[in-house]
Amino acid sequence: MKKNILDFSYEELVEEFSKFGLEKFRVDQVWDWIFKKKAFDFNGMTNLSKEHRALLSERFYIGIPELLDMQISKIDKTTKFLWQLEDGNTIESVLLFHPDRVTACISSQVGCPVKCAFCATGQSGYVRNLSAGEIVAQVIAMEKERRVNIGNIVYMGMGEPLLNYNEVVKSVRILNHKKGKNISMRRISISTVGIPEKIVQLANDLPEVKLAISLHAPTNYKRDLIIPMNRKYSVEEIIHAVKEYQKITKNRVTFEYILIREFNDFVDDAEKLAELLRGIGAYVNLIPVNPVETDSEIKMERPHHWAIERFKEILDKHNIENEIRREKGTDIDAACGQLRRRHITSRKAKQTK
Known part of the structure; x- marks a missing residue:
């Protein structure tokens, strides 16, 4: 049975190639074709023999996933992709264009089990984790489709990255490898709703990777209402894990x-958020909600x-560094999960006819 070559780390592929007599430099050649030249067929790798x-x-x-849909913003070039995987499931990725860089937001799961109230992804259900190769493939497929060089990566697409911990960490190491995409660890961010033990583990495994916490409320009472997982991992537990993460x-x-x-x-929410983050090296992204059916x-x-x-001014008063995030791709379905949800709804409608 054939194996997805993107699921292998560099070291694993060296070992795999050696089993049938291929030298280490052949791995270098193959990765160069895939990651640098975007060649996704071995037959086109002309510096390898026919044998x-x-x-x-x-x-x-x-x-490489199949592209089902691509939306490009006429305002700022933000590009939303809907991909179909080998098993027929679909995932989303997004490209964000900045004056000095291109950032990829990539998915780590098909759907999401967290079911945040404001997120379309969670509303359409959870199916499975992605493999490291399926995560990596989003990056190189987007580069080929839009002919860009991605310099920053954010694990902030569909899914909760820390619930697919091993494959996410493996994909980071593949993308960081000097023979692969060679993206600096410091240009990779992992966004999580907060799984305390995994936050600390991440600090030890990938200390240079950036961490983002999807907090969205300063108290357990309010966070429980919009993030069901908060009933398992409280705000206090998450903040404690963040402090441990920062020590490391x-x-x-x-x-x-x-x-x-x-x-x-409300004013009270801003005051409580400032109190919660006191003494933490924190940066707050304030994001006006993207309305979704829920x-x-x-x-x-x-x-x-x-x-x-008003919320921003209160954080400023307490010396909590923050910014109001400028929206991108407002003329397309840029909110996470919208494209997939629409595709699933359309497919179900066709099946019932």
């Missing part, structure tokens, strides 16, 4: 805070402009 190409084709395949890494931690009108945008009793409506500014 070697045939040998590789017999044992491996290059698991000395890294500043980003806190994502989605602002929802008349739910978590079963939650909480209405997902954007706060008034003055309420957003």
Whole structure:
């Protein structure tokens, strides 16, 4: 049975190639074709002999997902991708364009088990974890489709990365490897709702990788209402893990805070958030909610402009570094999970006809 060559780390592939007599430098050649030249067929790797190409084709395949849909913002070039995997499941990825860099937001799971009230991904259910190769493939497939060089990666697409810990860590190491994408660890971020023991483990395994916490409320009462997993891992436990993480890494931690009108945008919320983050090297991203259809009793409506500014001013007063995130791709389905959800709904509708 053929194996996805992208699921192998460099060291694993060296060992695998040696089993059938291929030298280490052949791994260098193959990775150069895949990661640098975006060649996804062994037959096109012309510096390998025909015999070697045939040998590789017999044992491996290059698991690049099929592009089902791509939306490009006319405003800022933000690009949303819907991919179909080998088993027919779909995932999303996003490219964000900045003046000095291109950032990829990539998925780590098919769907998501966390079911945050404000997220379309969780509303469409959880299917499975992605393999390291399926995670890596999103990056090189986007580069080929849009002819760009991705310099920053954020694990902030579909899924909770720390619930797929081993494959996520493996994919980071593949993307960081000098023979692969060669992306600096410091340009890779992992965003999580907060799984305390995995946060500490991440500090030990990948101390240079950046950490972002999807917090979205400063108290357990409010966080329970929008992030069901908070009932298992409390705000206090997450903050304790962040402090342990910082002892090990000395890294500043980003806190994502989605602002929802008349739910978590009050003065009291801002004051409690500032108190919670006191003494932590923290940076807060304030994100006006992207309205989605949801079963939650909480209405997902954007706060008034003055309420957003008021929240920011309170954090400023307490010397909590923060910014209001500028929206990208407002003219496309840029919120995570929207494209996949629409595709699933459309497919179900066709099946019932």
